[in-house]
Amino acid sequence: MAQASNASVAPPTDDELGRAGLGLAVEGQVARITISRPERRNAMTGRTWTTLAEIGRTLPADVRVVVVSGEGDIFSAGIDLNMFTPEGVDGERSIVAGLADGSADPADLEGYIAELQEGFLWLRRPDLVTIAAVRGHAIGAGFQLALSCDLRILADDAKFCMKEPALGLVPDLTGTKPLVDIVGVHRAVEICLTARRVGAEEARDLGLAELVVPAEELPGAVDDAVAAVLATDRDAATATKALLRQAPDNTLEEQIAAERRAQVGRLTALAAGMAAGQG
Template sequence: MAQASNGPGRLPTEAELTRAGLGLAVEGPVARITISRPERRNAMTGRTWTTLAHIGHTLPADVRIVVIAGEGDIFSAGIDLGMFTPEGVDGERSMVGGILDGSSTGADVEEYIAGLQEGFLWLRRPDLVTVAAVRGHAIGAGFQLALSCDLRILADDAKFCMKEPALGLVPDLTGTKPLVDIVGVHRAVEICLTARRVGAQEARELGLAELVVPADELPGAVDDVVAALLATNAEAAAATKALLQQAAGNTLEEQAAAERRAQVARLTALAGTMAADNR
């Protein structure tokens, strides 16, 4: 069950989560999000992504770890192709009837896509460590959702696929940068433009998975990683993630300076804690 948020706004209600095809359980510092549309192979819609954004903006302040998984034996088949029919999906805005019928400008469509991307961008927040637990297929948007997470733990039956170019589209849910950052531009081109399946072992070799385990061991492996992450000081973890995120864009000198600033902040905080404990 979702619990009330300690931050601004409120978490989505159970009814809102159900309409979006999502499940949410928040237990202390750990939030678990489940893609839950098994009748559609956990395919996602615009409402799925805007509700993910809603979750990200209203999580309780003490949440440190977010785990995303799919219900059953598949992570996600990607976008529900019903979104490209004139009637759309469950009353949602159709990509054809509501966007590509000439009634929307390019700026309107770009704004709409930006709103969908918010469902993926918050997973990079430095104060969170996000984990994708992947069983079976993670196709298109499902692959991009996994790429948005800090860590990917795969069952040995997992398969990634960037399907969008084969459908005449481009990956637009923030997945292109992490894919290139991890595998390099040439391998990313090959993966995207062939739309082939990347199995779990190859994903591990390419750096797209931190761990591959038998399918029945996936929940336990995720729990072990979560426990190890929670054992690390929360403020130090957030500061370290922030440093690592900026490292690729910094020169050595810039990164060294960033490390110094971050360490001064940590030493100051630790000194304050020690002084308070000694009173």
């Protein structure tokens, strides 16, 4: 997975961001992404996710923190259900076109879903710390987008819901692994197969939220988290996040070996810096 932006690739234009229902503001080391389709309760489309992937590919190299939020008092109502109509969303492919009569190629559809997943995967990059600032409902794809982030800071009115099974679908936007990693298989089954709302306090108790605050305090709480991350050495933060990300899949022996390698790298870099300062 790429860990640095490609300076030769232009970022999405304001017009492209607008068509995708996204806002983007980059100020120094902080990028703020806003889901902005208030007329559809911030529901997202394929274009939203492919544009999110493009944002990830073109972020300036000095960005360290990415904050994802929704416009207004809702994070996201999830996928725009018009994607499942034969006509699809205006200007985008229908996700079901040709499936009923067999004219669609399942491999092509699987490839398209892989493209959409790229809009979620880059949020796990070790060189970034990603924060979901959640107000109101985060349903389906919105829940999965929040799960893609390193930290979830919730307003006390936030509610998570994995709606896909109730619609005859499965969660396919990278959300099943982090959900199981956080709450375990049995609780994940219960949350997904009942499609119930998980309120902010329960989300905190389950480990799905790092912090819950009154809605009016959410911006300040996010800013405090951003400031704390930026106060940490960038290279150490990157190495530490990489270690933590691989830990669930490593044995203890593999993980402590990874720790040794990472620490040798950090000590080497620190020693080189000290030598340069004395030169």
